[in-house]
Amino acid sequence: MADLPSTLPLAWRDFRFEVPAEWEVVGYSFKPDEGRLALADGEGETLQVFWKKTDAPPDLDRRLGDLLRANLPLDAVSKADDRRIEEAHGWRACLSGDRTIPFYAARHLSEARQILGVIFAPHPRRREEVARAVLASWTPNAGPERRWSALGLDLTLPAAFEPEVAISLPALQRMEFATRAGDRVILHRFGMLSAILEGTDPAAHFARIKGRGVQVWKLSSPAAAPRLEVAELALRRRPIGWWSAPRRLPKEGRAWLWPRLDAERLWALEIWTRRDRALIAHLPSRVETAILRQPIPPARPPTPPSLPPKSASLPHRRLEIAELLRMIPTPNAAAERAPLPDGGLRLAIPLRRPRWVPLIGWWLPISKTRRIELDRAGVAALALFDGTRTLGEIVALHQRRWKLSELEARGMILDFLRPLVRSGIVALVMPKASH
CATH class of the missing domain: 3.90.930 (Outer Surface Protein A; domain 3)
Structure with a gap:
């Protein structure tokens, strides 16, 4: 993306994109057959990505034409032919028009039997060249390993792992993945690091989060990594009263903690597995590399918002x-x-x-x-x-x-x-x- 904003990866089940670093995931639905990711910046929504399983190849031009006619104003329906559907980096797309009308693009993933749709929402700073660069950055997310990069987290796992839990809060993000054999990987990211630690050790804070159901031992003191300090912990599930963890879940696991004081964030990786020792050997170094790529949000004031028009100043209305x-x-x-x-x-x-x-x-x-x-x-x-x-x-x-x-x-x-x-x-x- 030369001469364009700096980018970060956005990757999920069957797709990868490079999107501007200011765009954050604010809405998501992670169903296997049908889902959605919505991204926004400080001024409003910027992008939506949809996916849906399909058995037969769809008529993409007809579907895009229906979307255009449904979203054009009544006095502009006759101008729908001026917004022609074109080929853009393997997508069928409509990337022309004023800023009040969304940009649309779609493609059919034959191997995954899936329709992938993209909508660039109307935005004060929307640029056609950015939309084209995002479409050009698409690559399939298939093979023996898949990359999962969303909600500020970045992880590459074997294809057998499927997402089970995704949580995104202002100061906490978490994604959990599991296999049918019961192996589980959990990646956390905590914000406001100095406030949540309050002078305590990151391992003690992590043990407090896991609660009484998991015993935590520190295996190593914070060791010098390339540019981070990492602490390795041993985990063990223990029964509480009459309840105990299901037998199919591993009882022992490992955890790694990476605090970044310059970014006021703490990353924690949990691996619960019985037999996949290669996962324990290679995954922490990959997560650490992704953490080092995480940019620090720029310390600039937000864009001054503009007031709504006077016609909107009615009593009992919802505030903009x-x-x-x-x-x-x-x-x-x-x-x-x-x-x-x-x-x-x-x-x-x-x-x-x-x-x-x-x-x-x-x-x-x-x-x-x-x-x-x-x-x-x-x-x-x-x-x-x-x-x-x-x-x-x-x-x-x-x-x-x-x-x-x-x-x-x-x-x-x-x-x-x-x-x-x-x-x-x-x-x-x-x-x-x-x-």
């Missing part, structure tokens, strides 16, 4: 994200604050009650306050809501502090803010327009 980021979170002065022994904070808001409540309060317990408790990380985040910064500025501060992408920082701040607004601890105030 651009308008939300311009609002100022302001703390409630009436909130009562009580520090907790562990450094947290208990906040309480007095409730207005009708006059008849005291009459029945002697037999029906009714709370006089609405309470919420925060840990130390929550207290630090609450300090950002001081009534002087907009929500967009707070997201930018959080992004730079923890080396997060814009989407990750926005998701974490909004998830933290939502219960505070519902309980009345924080109010969102629209700034006064300057004259």
